[in-house]
Amino acid sequence: MASSAAAAARRSAWLRGLLELYRKPSSALGTSLVAVFLILAALGPLATPYGATEQVFTDRSQPPSLRHLFGTDHLGRDVFSRVVAGDRDIFLLAGSGTLIAVVVGTLVGLFATYRGRWAEEITYRFFDSLLAVPALLLALLLLGSLGPSRSSVLAVIAVAYTPIVARVVRSVVLDTKTKEYVLAARMQGESTAFVLGREILPSVLPALAVESALRFSYAIFLVASLGFLGVGVQPPNPDWGLMVSEARDFVYLTPWTLTFPALAISLLVIGVNLLADGLKRVLQVGAGP
Amino acid sequence: MSGAAGTPLVEFEGVTVAYRRGRRWSRAVRGVDLRLGAGVTYGLVGESGSGKSTLALALLQVLPPSGRVIEGTIRYRGRALAELTPEELRAFYRSVALVPQDPLPSLNPARRVGRQIEEVVDPTGASGAGPRGRALEMLQAVGMADPERVARAYPHQLSGGMQQRVLIAMALAGEPDLLVLDEPTTNLDVTTEATILDLVRDLVRDRDTAVLYVSHSLGVVAELCDRVAVLYAGELVEDAPTRELFERARHPYTQGLFDSVPRLGTNRRLVSLRPIPGRIPSPSALPPGCVFAPRCPIAIDACRAEQPPLERAGEGAVRCIRWRDIEAGRVDPHQTAPPSRVSTPAGELDAVLDVAGLRKHFPLRRSLGELLARRPQRAVHAVEDISVTVRRGHTLGLVGESGSGKSTTARAIVGLDPASEGTIELAGEAVARVLERRSQAAIRRLQMVFQSSDEALNPYRTVGAALRRPFRRLAGLSRAEASRRVIELLQDVQLTAGYAARRPSELSGGEKQRVAIARAFAAEPEVLVFDESVSGLDVSVQAAILNLLNALQQERDTGYLFISHDLAVVSFLADYVAVVYLGRVMESGPAERVLRPPYHPYTEALLSAIPLLDPGAERSHVRLEGEVPSAVDTPSGCPFHTRCPRYLGDVCRDEPPPWREARGDHGVYCHIPLEELRAQQAPAFRYAGGAEPEQEDHG
Numbered sequence: 001m002a003s004s005a006a007a008a009a010r011r012s013a014w015l016r017g018l019l020e021l022y023r024k025p026s027s028a029l030g031t032s033l034v035a036v037f038l039i040l041a042a043l044g045p046l047a048t049p050y051g052a053t054e055q056v057f058t059d060r061s062q063p064p065s066l067r068h069l070f071g072t073d074h075l076g077r078d079v080f081s082r083v084v085a086g087d088r089d090i091f092l093l094a095g096s097g098t099l100i101a102v103v104v105g106t107l108v109g110l111f112a113t114y115r116g117r118w119a120e121e122i123t124y125r126f127f128d129s130l131l132a133v134p135a136l137l138l139a140l141l142l143l144g145s146l147g148p149s150r151s152s153v154l155a156v157i158a159v160a161y162t163p164i165v166a167r168v169v170r171s172v173v174l175d176t177k178t179k180e181y182v183l184a185a186r187m188q189g190e191s192t193a194f195v196l197g198r199e200i201l202p203s204v205l206p207a208l209a210v211e212s213a214l215r216f217s218y219a220i221f222l223v224a225s226l227g228f229l230g231v232g233v234q235p236p237n238p239d240w241g242l243m244v245s246e247a248r249d250f251v252y253l254t255p256w257t258l259t260f261p262a263l264a265i266s267l268l269v270i271g272v273n274l275l276a277d278g279l280k281r282v283l284q285v286g287a288g289p
Numbered sequence: 290m291s292g293a294a295g296t297p298l299v300e301f302e303g304v305t306v307a308y309r310r311g312r313r314w315s316r317a318v319r320g321v322d323l324r325l326g327a328g329v330t331y332g333l334v335g336e337s338g339s340g341k342s343t344l345a346l347a348l349l350q351v352l353p354p355s356g357r358v359i360e361g362t363i364r365y366r367g368r369a370l371a372e373l374t375p376e377e378l379r380a381f382y383r384s385v386a387l388v389p390q391d392p393l394p395s396l397n398p399a400r401r402v403g404r405q406i407e408e409v410v411d412p413t414g415a416s417g418a419g420p421r422g423r424a425l426e427m428l429q430a431v432g433m434a435d436p437e438r439v440a441r442a443y444p445h446q447l448s449g450g451m452q453q454r455v456l457i458a459m460a461l462a463g464e465p466d467l468l469v470l471d472e473p474t475t476n477l478d479v480t481t482e483a484t485i486l487d488l489v490r491d492l493v494r495d496r497d498t499a500v501l502y503v504s505h506s507l508g509v510v511a512e513l514c515d516r517v518a519v520l521y522a523g524e525l526v527e528d529a530p531t532r533e534l535f536e537r538a539r540h541p542y543t544q545g546l547f548d549s550v551p552r553l554g555t556n557r558r559l560v561s562l563r564p565i566p567g568r569i570p571s572p573s574a575l576p577p578g579c580v581f582a583p584r585c586p587i588a589i590d591a592c593r594a595e596q597p598p599l600e601r602a603g604e605g606a607v608r609c610i611r612w613r614d615i616e617a618g619r620v621d622p623h624q625t626a627p628p629s630r631v632s633t634p635a636g637e638l639d640a641v642l643d644v645a646g647l648r649k650h651f652p653l654r655r656s657l658g659e660l661l662a663r664r665p666q667r668a669v670h671a672v673e674d675i676s677v678t679v680r681r682g683h684t685l686g687l688v689g690e691s692g693s694g695k696s697t698t699a700r701a702i703v704g705l706d707p708a709s710e711g712t713i714e715l716a717g718e719a720v721a722r723v724l725e726r727r728s729q730a731a732i733r734r735l736q737m738v739f740q741s742s743d744e745a746l747n748p749y750r751t752v753g754a755a756l757r758r759p760f761r762r763l764a765g766l767s768r769a770e771a772s773r774r775v776i777e778l779l780q781d782v783q784l785t786a787g788y789a790a791r792r793p794s795e796l797s798g799g800e801k802q803r804v805a806i807a808r809a810f811a812a813e814p815e816v817l818v819f820d821e822s823v824s825g826l827d828v829s830v831q832a833a834i835l836n837l838l839n840a841l842q843q844e845r846d847t848g849y850l851f852i853s854h855d856l857a858v859v860s861f862l863a864d865y866v867a868v869v870y871l872g873r874v875m876e877s878g879p880a881e882r883v884l885r886p887p888y889h890p891y892t893e894a895l896l897s898a899i900p901l902l903d904p905g906a907e908r909s910h911v912r913l914e915g916e917v918p919s920a921v922d923t924p925s926g927c928p929f930h931t932r933c934p935r936y937l938g939d940v941c942r943d944e945p946p947p948w949r950e951a952r953g954d955h956g957v958y959c960h961i962p963l964e965e966l967r968a969q970q971a972p973a974f975r976y977a978g979g980a981e982p983e984q985e986d987h988g
Contacts, residue, residue: 180739181747181755183705184808186724188759189732202749 027278033271050078052085094219097157105165127163206283213276299325303361332514386460392452396444403440450481478690483898508900529605549832551861564833647711673872686863694872736814746793753789759811799830878955887966896973
């Protein structure tokens with residue numbers, strides 16, 4: 001009974017948070033943009049009239065029309081269908097990459113910072129050395145040795161963003177681990193896992209949510225950049241960066257093949273950034289609970 | 290006695306101050322009438338939420354942007370402050386000065402202290418020495434031994450006490466007509482507080498400056514002020530000359546405050562504290578009628594119906610319709626005393642906690658230069674050598690000022706910051722120094738209650754969740770059983786079962802501390818360590834917590850190690866007392882012996898520095914010079930020799946003092962023989978806490 005009441009309270013807290021996001025125009029816009037992209041990604045093939053790689057030779061290089069909302073490219077592929085398929089792709093790729101970075105960064109950050117001393121010193125000096133290399137350069141290095149593939153891109157995102165997430169976690173843990181309620185938990189003989197998971201992690205979550213959103217937006221950018229450079233996702237996959245890259249040759253002939261994927265990248269990145277700002281406000285990151 | 294001739298310097302007339310919260314105004318101070326004459330030291334006393342600081346800020350016209358005087362007028366020299374022209378306002382600012390609670394934010398960190406004082410010096414001032422000379426004069430006047438050095442220092446290079454003196458020097462350098470002090474000694478040690486109070490008293494005496502002294506401490510006000518105003522929930526409830534107020538308080542709230550404060554020299558075996566039940570109402574939810582009625586022991590229907598007016602009474606004024614009955618003794622304004630007094634078991638009892646030779650050093654990092662020069666690594670000697678014993682059902686009070694190492698001792702004993710050396714035994718069984726290496730049984734037997742109530746509980750977990758864990762973990766109970774015990778436990782600390790579902794943000798400071806105490810008791814420990822656990826609380830709340838601790842100890846026979854800087858609280862609660870200085874025990878023994886001569890010279894200084902609730906009491910006057918020495922380079926010989934008023938000579942500097950045992954466990958570490966100490970020392974106060982030892986002498 002008590003737990004269902006608690007669950008209801010938690011649900012209404014989620015709802016309140018969402019309403020709070022919609023109280024400011026910028027975060028309302030961000031949330032809505034992300035929601036639209038998310039729904040399209042979820043629907044995927046259900047929302048598109050054509051397959052992502054399906055070529056209709058009779059409809060090559062068509063401008064946007066009712067039949068082809070965003071037009072078609074020189075191979076007769078429907079740009080709208082490809083943008084939607086790319087949307088699902090980028091959510092999967094950038095999303096799972098970010099997820100790996102967040103999970104690994106959080107776990108490592110929690111343990112290393114809580115242990116302190118050598119564990120902390122070694123972990124964070126190593127992370128610092130990773131952070132010294134620009135993300136794109138690191139990506140090119142890794143892809144050069146791993147070879148271009150989806151799993152390589154995933155690895156790149158994880159390696160590039162784990163240290164950043166770990167740093168954010170560290171800043172909160174350093175502050176929280178000396179709090180009296182953490183000492184009190186230790187005084188009750190609680191295990192390290194309990195202290196980290198139940199006493200410290202909840203204070204980390206707000207900052208972590210904001211950082212995850214930001215990392216996700218950068219990951220989208222990174223995936224698109226790598227696709228554009230031709231070292232990431234390979235043709236004929238409907239990757240946005242790749243689509244922009246391929247469309248460069250036809251920019252005067254069929255400008256819509258470049259415009260729509262580029263617009264999709266911009267809108268999603270802007271949306272996620274605005275959402276992150278809104279989360280920061282709603283969760284009062286930096287202001288304490 | 291003041292302001293009878295001509296207009297008073299400051300006059301509050303029906304002043305109401307409100308703060309804006311969203312779209313609503315909440316009235317933090319309501320209808321205050323107060324007159325402050327030249328040369329008078331006025332005390333403004335109240336608990337947190339009483340509006341005392343708001344009133345002081347309103348007077349100085351420095352309310353935060355959300356605050357505003359919405360009714361009434363504040364007059365300075367007969368002119369309403371709200372009507373002053375900008376030019377006149379500047380003149381007003383020149384003639385008033387403020388000393389705040391926390392000195393550091395008021396000092397510019399990037400400029401030398403001397404320059405900052407020079408800025409304030411009135412260029413037309415009487416002194417011919419110029420601003421520079423005047424600044425040095427002022428630093429000397431506030432008791433700086435080396436004004437030249439202090440003038441060259443930056444604020445961060447000075448201790449808290451020195452910073453506060455600099456601010457007082459700065460305040461007085463402008464030769465103000467009105468000096469407002471807002472809790473200037475609250476963050477300072479008692480010995481430093483005593484010198485600052487002396488200083489304010491002396492400086493004001495020869496200058497005819499009016500002083501408004503805002504404080505939560507009745508003792509400080511008794512020491513310093515000519516007249517006292519008591520605020521409660523934003524209203525002035527009583528206003529009287531100090532002596533009159535302390536001898537016969539006319540308002541039940543004032544009486545309640547007096548009954549809540551443990552007095553130096555009383556002990557729980559003789560008296561019980563009478564806390565005021567309930568809590569101070571928030572300005573947005575005031576009760577109808579008298580604001581104090583819901584907590585008042587003698588409230589009648591008329592009290593709840595109508596707001597009482599402020600009536601003249603004797604030399605003062607009181608806001609209570611029953612003050613005549615109180616004064617004539619027809620009603621008893623005291624709260625009812627808690628049911629049982631405490632009787633601690635007498636005689637030799639088994640020691641439940643035995644700590645011997647505890648030492649804790651924090652090594653300092655060597656610089657590269659030091660490393661290359663192969664200099665030995667230096668360390669902060671936080672705890673040098675502390676041995677204490679806690680007996681079953683008894684309380685050992687550990688007293689010391691900041692920097693004495695008492696908190697480090699607490700954390701070393703429970704293992705959070707493991708000791709560098711020393712043994713810790715629980716009922717004769719040695720336990721590991723590191724908490725994580727101790728057995729669950731050892732952890733269960735030795736628990737701790739922390740200092741601040743705000744950080745004591747995890748803001749993300751409910752009270753019930755926090756309390757269930759020790760039952761599940763240390764007592765191994767099932768979930769249902771644990772939940773049942775949580776409710777029992779909440780009732781033991783006088784909270785209701787409904788609190789289990791609340792989060793810490795929904796609790797008051799006192800309630801949080803009750804939950805923290807409950808959590809420590811959940812594991813049914815044999816020894817509990819309290820580290821300044823009642824220090825941050827208002828006196829009426831503190832009294833209730835102290836009573837609760839007594840009751841729980843009585844019921845469960847737990848041994849307490851009670852650590853505090855507040856000797857009055859320790860003297861009330863403790864059976865044994867140990868006085869520590871720079872990480873070493875200076876004096877220890879049964880409370881009734883430690884608090885009476887012969888004392889260690891440090892104990893003597895501590896005791897004579899404590900403000901008593903007895904204005905005009907004759908007492909010894911020992912003041913400590915200088916600062917507590919650094920714990921990195923601790924003094925040789927006796928650690929106290931650098932400040933000791935009874936310094937003998939080279940022997941104190943060169944040789945560690947011997948343990949001189951008086952009687953029944955009582956003794957001091959001092960080179961001066963006990964007979965000499967006894968002959969030279971007078972009691973610091975009237976002790977009422979136990980049998981006179983002299984009688985035992987002849988037996």
